[in-house]
Amino acid sequence: MKNITAVSNKVLLIDLSKDEIRTLDVPEKTRRDYIGGKGLALKLLHDNIKPGIEALSGDNMLVFATGPTAGTAAPAGNRFVIASKSPLTGIFACSYVGGRFGLSLKKAGFDGLIVTGNSQKPINIHINDDKITFEDAADDWGLDTYDFQEKHVDAGEWVVIGPAGENLVKYSVIASKKRVAGRCGLGAVMGSKNIKGISATGSLKVKPTDPAGFKKSLRIAQKKVLSHDNSGRRLKELGTAQNVRIYGSSNIMPVRNFSKPSFDKLEDISAEKIRDNHTIKSAGCTGCPIKCGKVGNYNGKKLVTPEYETIAIMGANLLISDISKIALWNDKLNRLGLDSISTGVSIGFVAELAEKGMVESDITFGNPEVIERSIEDIAYRRGLGDDMAEGVKRLSEKYGGKDFACHVKGLEMAGYDPRGCHGQGLGYATANCGATHLSGSTHSVEVDPMGGKPYIPAHGSRAKAEFVIFLQNLMDMTNASIFCLQTQYPFLEENPLYKILPKFLLRFLSSYIPKFTVNTADLSDYASLLTGLLGCKITQKDLRDVGERIFNLERHMNCEEGISRKDDALPSLMTSETDEAGWEAVDLDAMLARYYKLRGWDDNGIPKKETLTRLGITT
Ligand code: SF4
Structure with a gap:
């Protein structure tokens, strides 16, 4: 097996409109000034696209970038970033994810991947070391993100969109395994390019450039990660849901479309209750010693436990205290390829609009059946779901309510008031x-x-x-x-x-x-x-x-x-x-x-x- 050091300084570029595949070199200065990941992705966008292009046009680029940590023993370092111009906000966006695609891309010899142009028909792209192939994805169009990855389990590690990305929902996600790059609608950019999935497999082994120096630093860093009360204990035991109690009791967790400072059923959605009644095991990104993810039993189903953000926005913000419902919706959102934060804020906004008589809808706070249906309506752009798929900024421009549309620059607010x-x-x-x-x-x-x-x-x-x-x-x-x-x-x-x-x-x-x-x-x-x-x-x-x-x-x-x-x-x-x-x-x-x-x-x-x-x- 061949080795590469922490970075290859190579970025793969695939132009679907020009039928072109080439490799770009990352100059030493770019590496020093921007390192990799988000820095490299933004620099590539800055250098290669002109201001003013449309996010869902072939001119936009979708950039996937790893960092020097990927593939090494660096603690919690196997994540990657996806960057592009966002269809939700019209400005630049980066979204971070912990699935295995970035690691496989790196092992194939690339620090990053740029996809530009549009395919005429649905395709999957395969990166197998330096061999790039395309396949017709007509039979895959419509599959959810989990079923797709299960169907193509032998093809390597994937990034994939669900039906929401295919339907250009402005806040659709890109999934890798059961993790998602959630914010700003980058799934719609992938959908607009007619790409269902991209797989990567690589045969390279990643090594630090200075193994002895790295090993010494690693020992100290790992000790800190494992002995700190948050990363070494609380995140392991409770996950990010640990924030529910602390932020819920500090007037920070959003309640009823950000209109109330506290939720009377806070304990029902707390991490401590989840731990005691549902958690089966910890899970997380490859090689991470923290493992903040949790898997639990919810009404007999083995599901990923929702993160704090999802519990806050799909729970307290919609006056829902049934954690099993929230876990089921989290699974549905990941499968359909929807961002839980933007979805929950959009549903909450419409509930308040409807309550004030500003839109005709049966969506109300605390109504699980209607919320569940709304998730699907958004993903498939059915009825009012078509407007909701555009996000709260555009909803407020059409129906009013700008003063209680909780977004900044078009991106729905996360779980902190x-x-x-x-x-x-x-x-x-x-x-x-x-x-x-x-x-x-x-x-x-x-x-x-x-x-x-x-x-x-x-x-x-x-x-x-x-x-x-x-x-x-x-x-x-x-x-x-x-x-x-x-x-x-x-x-x-x-x-x-x-x-x-x-x-x-x-x-x-x-x-x-x-x-x-x-x-x-x-x-x-x-x-x-x-x-x-x-x-x-x-x-x-x-x-x-x-x-x-x-x-x-x-x-x-x-x-x-x-x-x-x-x-x-x-x-x-x-x-x-x-x-x-x-x-x-x-x-x-x-x-x-x-x-x-x-x-x-x-x-x-x-x-x-x-x-x-x-x-x-x-x-
Ligand atoms: S498992 Fe959690 S702590 Fe570890 S890298 Fe992934 S998100 Fe970070």
């Missing part, structure tokens, strides 16, 4: 792809997930811009590498400096001198693991620069699509005065002004020329 944690509001407003929880999410520094006192207060503007910027840059660097974001707790919180400081002093410094905390955050584990993988010295400063560069590159690309301050907005219900206990209106303007200044952007939210030049971003 900003009125319970104001930094999260700034994070949503400024995240490049819209209201995602995977860019600059401050909920875990505004509310301690372990139940203690948080780093900074949940309400008010103090310290929010500094923490949002730090976390946005950190998450972009992590998604470039491509470590799972769950490594952040053990790697950062085992910081020797934070450990010797009394907790009250660390909280005081975080709130009143936030630069102290964010500038002394310890990225040494990421730096030393990447140094061993890539065989060249990577410093903590390099990684901070990479994160800042990626975030600004994406902002710059979006500004070229017309994004500016007007789009960095929250629905008005979140910035207006509220009487609900535990909630305060978000003062977004105050936070934005400081955020733009610290970012080096002008008052309209456009990165200044000197900022882009400093980061080496060519315009």
Whole structure:
């Protein structure tokens, strides 16, 4: 078996319209500046597509990218990213997933794959080392993502769309095994290209460039991952559903289309209840020591346990407390290829529209039969489901209700209500792809997930811009590498400096001198693991620069699509005065002004020329 080091510096390009297959080289400078994963994917999009193209046209590109960690023993490193222009938001989007396709692509000798153009008829694409073949997928069109992968189990590891992607639902997903790249409708981009599935098999063995150096760093990193209370215990025992109790009791979990701060049936959907009554085993991404996924028995069916986001949005947000129903819908959503967050927010929005007499529909909160039918209506674009498949922004443009349409830049809000944690509001407003929880999410520094006192207060503007910027840059660097974001707790919180400081002093410094905390955050584990993988010295400063560069590159690309301050907005219900206990209106303007200044952007939210030049971003 041949070996490759952590990166091959090769990207496969398949142009379906021109019948062209070729390999692109990744220059050394791109590798240093953007690493891989999200950074590489965005750089490829920036360099190869013109501003203004339509997301569902042949001009759009679908990019799959792995990072240096894939195929090695780096903890929680076998994920990959899918990037493209989003049909839901009209701007750039990256979605992350832990299935096995990225690993197989890497073993086939490619750090990334670009697919562009359109096929005239449904096809599957096979990548078998350097051999690329196509097959007719007419018989596969209509299959759900699980049945498809079962039918083609011998063909390698897949990325595949379900019926929702075929029907160009604006928030359809791409699945790999039972994991999905969920956000921003990249399944519809794949569907528009008439691709049902792409398989990869490879015979290469991935090795770190400096095995001895990597092994030494790995020992330290693994110890931290396994000994930290979150990654070493709570995630293993409870999964991400552990957030239900903590965020549900902190006025953060969305309830009734984001209209209430608390849910009276919280315990019914808590991770502790799931653990006691349903969990069969832990599961997760290949080689991950954390294994945050869970499989459970729900009314006699063995199903994947829903993540926190799905429980919050399909549960409390729709006033559903039957966890077996939510698990069944999660299975249905994954099979049909729908994003659970955008689906749940769209259903909740229509329930509120119908309640207010703004649309004719039988959809109501707390009605499982109607919710279940709505999921299928959306996937197959039946009746009102056809409008719902366009997302809440377009629904509100057609039926009204913009003040309670919970999205930013067209992307439906994830499972955190900003009125319970104001930094999260700034994070949503400024995240490049819209209201995602995977860019600059401050909920875990505004509310301690372990139940203690948080780093900074949940309400008010103090310290929010500094923490949002730090976390946005950190998450972009992590998604470039491509470590799972769950490594952040053990790697950062085992910081020797934070450990010797009394907790009250660390909280005081975080709130009143936030630069102290964010500038002394310890990225040494990421730096030393990447140094061993890539065989060249990577410093903590390099990684901070990479994160800042990626975030600004994406902002710059979006500004070229017309994004500016007007789009960095929250629905008005979140910035207006509220009487609900535990909630305060978000003062977004105050936070934005400081955020733009610290970012080096002008008052309209456009990165200044000197900022882009400093980061080496060519315009
Ligand atoms: S922590 Fe969970 S999501 Fe992250 S790599 Fe491990 S199993 Fe996958």
